[in-house]
Amino acid sequence: MAGMCLLMLKTNICKVEFKNPVIAASGTFGFGEEYSAFYDVGRLGGICTKGLTLNKKEGNKGIRLHETRAGLINSIGLQNPGIDCFIENELPKMKKMNTVIIANLGGGSIEEYAEGVKKLSESEVDMIELNISCPNVKSGGMAFGIKSETAFEVVSKVKGYCKKPLIVKLSPNAENIVDMAVKCCEAGADALSLINTFKAMAIDIYKRKPVFDNIFAGLSGPCIKPIALRMVYEVCKEVNVPVIGIGGIESFKDAIEFIMAGATAVEVGTANFINPMVCLEIIDGIKKFMEDEGIKNIEEIRGIARR
Template structure:
């Protein structure tokens, strides 16, 4: 019988399926659809130190083989999360990951300090946020900028720390190495690709912010390549994501070297996709004589 268990940074997960930040809320709404404790883990809606209302205008736009989003990190803020959401989030019987972003170094540091003593398992540091000090360029573009943030957060963060990498980085392999050097316990990749859509009828960009994040099956081959390259270059766990829609996609990312995976866009296509992928993954492993994911991890 196939054993789906994986170990992520010292945490024993029931299976390698984690729901990606920004696609699953804090798990409460999806918990009304199916038993989310079946999942390996949940990465929370992205938090910033202060509450954010998010972007104006259209926020989600369907594209061929994917979607674009310009939500703008709408969230209750770290304090709002602790006061109003954490109680229910901490009760979910799965690996509980809190995604933390920020617009400046102090946002990250103060957010990590507040979260460090709370009841959840892992902080996922989102360095794809726009850095106001550098004119809006994301922290995760230049390796040395990312180094400063990861080092500063690691000094105050008592939790296991995974850094979420942007595919828009100048060199994502170098970026992952820098995160490892500065004490990250793992990396997750990839976040959305910077993209654009134009409304030709009204002769203007679809999104008020002009550009938005592209996700879904369209990015999977590139995401898979990046996960493969990073996995070969670091000695910390890699969480793979990018267009995963089915159990076969999960197998590909595991073979490329991922310890586990995150599911994002697929949740908008089928709210019960997590439950289905877990069952299909178990079936695939049994049919193909795979007893443990360790047998195939990083075999490419």
């Protein structure tokens, strides 16, 4: 039965085969090593690395995480060792984990994105996830993923250097996320992942000032799930590339909702901080649901809520 369930859950994204549709989301799973202390991370469909940049980043100063009702606000600032260090030191260890490796890439300029993609394309990562929620330092700090025209420009440029399947991660802060998705596909995106965090803030009433040094930060967690689900549903209706659903997923029921909305796979993020075993529980829950409902292949329910 176990072997049959594994077969039923196999998922294909851009000719890359995943054991199942559950992926650990960027920024919440490190490079997988920490979670290996809890279970065999090779059971996951894939691991998306923490956000990488061309050069090493120390991240933001001050408070970086703040809990809010049904969610988490983060201001990490893409702290990471840089692409070269990742390829030399972290990627060899990740390859031994026996799961799909997706490199999440950020940048402050189109040139940084392009150079990062060149380096990652020559490495052993399986896919690249382009984080266009990063602030464009040459345009006053507005994120690349706010205006469709800017996103089209960066994706077009990056695609010319990319030798791996390119996933573009969309921001819910976009002016029009459906138009953004369509433009990214026209620019060459092989797949899309959505959504990234919402722009948010918190105020310390005793210190009489914002909690975060940068004032604004990113909201994730179960509070955003209904909005994320709606956006995935809308985008899946308008594009013909695989879509990875992200946003507040913390149970197998949440994951199945995204799949029924049209997602090919899901990424689980904040829930890993609450329960390090959550990804496995979601995988097992999907299997049990399929067995109970007489579903032989997960393709039977993909997008079913849109038919």
